[in-house]
Amino acid sequence: MMDTSKCNGGENQVFGEDGKIYMVMSRNDDFTAYITKDNTHVHVVSTQRFNDAIRKKKKYEDKKKRRAKKIQKMNEKISKIRKMIRDDKRAIISRWLSESLAELQELEVKPGSNQQADA
Numbered sequence: 001m002m003d004t005s006k007c008n009g010g011e012n013q014v015f016g017e018d019g020k021i022y023m024v025m026s027r028n029d030d031f032t033a034y035i036t037k038d039n040t041h042v043h044v045v046s047t048q049r050f051n052d053a054i055r056k057k058k059k060y061e062d063k064k065k066r067r068a069k070k071i072q073k074m075n076e077k078i079s080k081i082r083k084m085i086r087d088d089k090r091a092i093i094s095r096w097l098s099e100s101l102a103e104l105q106e107l108e109v110k111p112g113s114n115q116q117a118d119a
Contacts, residue, residue, distance in 0.1 A: 025042070026033045032050040035042045 024032060024034045027047065027050075030047060031044055032047045033042065033044045034050070
């Protein structure tokens with residue numbers, strides 16, 4: 001029958017070099033036989049090459065996860081900076097509006113005082 005006890009701690013589903021999912025049919029110290037998940041191709045390779053392919057895939061997946069975490073952290077930093085810029089813009093606009101309003105209030109003509117002097 002199928003011997004999958006030595007494959008990945010008992011798991012019989014693995015990734016091949018080409019990224020497809022394979023099911024291990026038989027495995028010993030020298031050779032590993034596996035079949036594609038859609039049951040179209042059977043491959044027999046040395047166990048060492050098979051293990052190297054699994055390690056390579058795992059290393060690639062780990063690298064991808066680390067890269068995704070870095071990208072997520074950078075996106076969080078960028079969003080914080082954008083929020084700070086928005087808040088700063090609001091503060092600057094608010095300050096400018098209050099200063100402009102104060103200037104307008106200083107220039108505001110009271111009825112009856114300066115208008116009569118011009119006439």
